[in-house]
Amino acid sequence: MSSQISSLLLPQQMSASPSINGDARRSANFPPNIWGDYFLSNTFQTMEMENEVEKKVEEMKEEVRKMLITCVEKPFEQLILIDSIQQLGLAYHFDIEIKEALDDVYMNYNNLITSESNEDIHIVSLRFRLLRQQRYSISCDIFNKFTDDEGNFKETLTKDVKGMLSLYQASHMRMHGEEILERAFAFTTTNLRAAINNSNGSHEDREISYALKWPFFKAMPRLASRNYISSYEEDPLHNPTLLCFAKLDYNCLQKLYQKELHEISRWWKELKLMEKLSFARDRCVECYIWALGIYFEPEYSLGRTIVTKVVVLTSIMDDIYDLHATFEELQLLTHAIERWDDTCIKGLPEYMKIYYEALLDTYKGIEQDISKYDNPYAIHYAKEAMKRQARYYFFEAKWYKEEYTPTIEEYLRIGRVTACYSLFSPISFLGMGNVASTEAFEWIESDPKALVGSGVIGRIMNDIVSHKFEQERGHVASAVECYMIQYNVPEKEARQELEKQVTNAWKDIIEDYIKSTENDVPNTIFKSVLNLARLSDTFYKDEDGYTCSGGETKRMIISLVLDPLPI
Numbered sequence: 001m002s003s004q005i006s007s008l009l010l011p012q013q014m015s016a017s018p019s020i021n022g023d024a025r026r027s028a029n030f031p032p033n034i035w036g037d038y039f040l041s042n043t044f045q046t047m048e049m050e051n052e053v054e055k056k057v058e059e060m061k062e063e064v065r066k067m068l069i070t071c072v073e074k075p076f077e078q079l080i081l082i083d084s085i086q087q088l089g090l091a092y093h094f095d096i097e098i099k100e101a102l103d104d105v106y107m108n109y110n111n112l113i114t115s116e117s118n119e120d121i122h123i124v125s126l127r128f129r130l131l132r133q134q135r136y137s138i139s140c141d142i143f144n145k146f147t148d149d150e151g152n153f154k155e156t157l158t159k160d161v162k163g164m165l166s167l168y169q170a171s172h173m174r175m176h177g178e179e180i181l182e183r184a185f186a187f188t189t190t191n192l193r194a195a196i197n198n199s200n201g202s203h204e205d206r207e208i209s210y211a212l213k214w215p216f217f218k219a220m221p222r223l224a225s226r227n228y229i230s231s232y233e234e235d236p237l238h239n240p241t242l243l244c245f246a247k248l249d250y251n252c253l254q255k256l257y258q259k260e261l262h263e264i265s266r267w268w269k270e271l272k273l274m275e276k277l278s279f280a281r282d283r284c285v286e287c288y289i290w291a292l293g294i295y296f297e298p299e300y301s302l303g304r305t306i307v308t309k310v311v312v313l314t315s316i317m318d319d320i321y322d323l324h325a326t327f328e329e330l331q332l333l334t335h336a337i338e339r340w341d342d343t344c345i346k347g348l349p350e351y352m353k354i355y356y357e358a359l360l361d362t363y364k365g366i367e368q369d370i371s372k373y374d375n376p377y378a379i380h381y382a383k384e385a386m387k388r389q390a391r392y393y394f395f396e397a398k399w400y401k402e403e404y405t406p407t408i409e410e411y412l413r414i415g416r417v418t419a420c421y422s423l424f425s426p427i428s429f430l431g432m433g434n435v436a437s438t439e440a441f442e443w444i445e446s447d448p449k450a451l452v453g454s455g456v457i458g459r460i461m462n463d464i465v466s467h468k469f470e471q472e473r474g475h476v477a478s479a480v481e482c483y484m485i486q487y488n489v490p491e492k493e494a495r496q497e498l499e500k501q502v503t504n505a506w507k508d509i510i511e512d513y514i515k516s517t518e519n520d521v522p523n524t525i526f527k528s529v530l531n532l533a534r535l536s537d538t539f540y541k542d543e544d545g546y547t548c549s550g551g552e553t554k555r556m557i558i559s560l561v562l563d564p565l566p567i
């Protein structure tokens with residue numbers, strides 16, 4: 001890591017100004033933007049790949065394609081190869097080949113359940129996970145053969161640590177009512193923790209530690225790939241072509257992200273919003289990471305730019321509603337956003353004029369950027385989503401003004417929307433080209449279980465890590481306060497119960513993922529909703545990594561976009 005980068009790793013502090021409800025302006029003294037003009041540097045302006053590297057990447061891609069086709073005769077090797085390709089972050093190059101291979105595996109799946117085969121827990125779990133990841137509807141009964149008469153997993157399995165890790169990863173694909181996977185999760189978590197307690201620091205131990213924190217299906221894809229590439233390198237059985245390809249591909253994408261960040265940073269600087277709205281969080285780079293978390297593939301470059309712009313503007317909007325504006329001013333702004341009309345500007349206070357104008361102008365720019373696609377209605381859905389966001393923010397502001405503490409159910413109906421995913425999902429469709437059909441927008445507008453689930457996860461995880469500070473500065477009751485007051489329980493118990501709701505929300509997402517087929521909702525469309533849930537786990541696991549972005553979040557950004565993998 002360069003010293004320029006490491007000097008950015010400074011601790012941050014945040015202090016709240018005491019506040020009262022009503023019309024007093026509050027203040028949060030948010031930590032400042034830590035990136036400054038960093039990405040405006042000309043070093044990030046271009047992304048030239050040397051011809052030689054380009055040629056090598058193409059050759060390796062062909063070699064891996066051949067490996068995928070030729071290993072059909074060796075079913076175990078084929079599954080392991082597909083898993084490695086996916087975990088190394090290379091699967092987007094081989095969507096068709098992987099789908100064809102897994103179609104065949106699925107066709108034979110029921111025969112395997114009834115057969116007397118003595119496959120080990122690793123291979124059974126791996127096959128199960130790969131099929132569910134690919135959205136096949138398969139039963140979990142195959143795991144029955146690893147349990148004793150009481151239905152508990154056999155103790156002998158604990159000797160096979162690789163198998164345990166594989167079963168653990170599979171258990172994260174569980175849906176409601178799948179008791180055996182519930183037991184698999186408890187059994188493997190306990191035993192894997194024990195295994196690393198007696199650890200010798202090997203790459204397997206590091207892989208287990210990482211998986212216990214971020215299981216593959218629930219992790220932010222690029223971060224998981226970066227971690228897996230390093231761990232794969234230390235595996236003496238690794239395939240050198242795959243490893244080299246993964247590293248080059250990772251580094252090439254980093255160059256693309258740097259260029260995108262350069263351009264977005266320029267847009268942000270020229271907009272000059274922070275000069276007038278200094279009460280708000282200034283988080284352009286972190287907002288870009290949300291966009292990158294939704295989709296990382298090169299074809300979504302425009303999508304990432306659009307998402308970043310809308311996330312940045314939503315972040316400011318959140319601070320206007322939650323912090324700076326008086327209630328009367330919020331009535332004006334909510335009304336103006338509902339009307340979406342330049343003529344509304346004149347009725348707004350000065351600082352809101354600046355915001356409102358930037359919002360409308362940014363949407364005009366986005367409309368132009370996506371005019372090359374086939375869906376003339378897309379921008380309409382995007383505007384409606386932003387109007388809803390404002391209405392729901394206003395709802396929370398009203399609760400705050402009235403000092404009203406809703407029940408947890410009432411709160412989550414609003415809070416899961418203000419968690420932003422009902423906005424960011426349709427926004428992410430805008431830059432996806434023709435796959436983002438009117439049907440896709442209508443699907444997301446129908447509030448599918450997956451969207452509700454990811455909103456609940458975002459809201460609860462965010463509230464658990466940020467409610468103390470937010471309450472100090474003055475904020476609508478969070479999920480934690482709502483739960484504590486409704487059930488008259490201490491904070492710890494409220495947190496535990498809310499964490500159970502997060503686990504259940506994941507099951508809802510997985511059920512929706514498996515039950516809606518690729519024909520109903522294309523993978524790429526569904527994945528953007530799924531990735532938003534994964535982002536909550538990334539940003540809100542131990543702290544509010546969006547607001548306080550100087551620690552873990554900064555390290556994450558460095559490894560995602562700045563630090564190349566050594567070749």
Ligand SMILES: CC(C)=CCC/C(C)=C/COP(=O)(O)OP(=O)(O)O
Nearest residue numbers: 290311314315318322418420462546
């Ligand atoms: C998910 C992202 C990156 C959204 C854009 C910015 C934003 C509103 C962050 C959440 O802030 P918060 O923690 O203050 O939210 P709330 O006020 O809703 O709790």
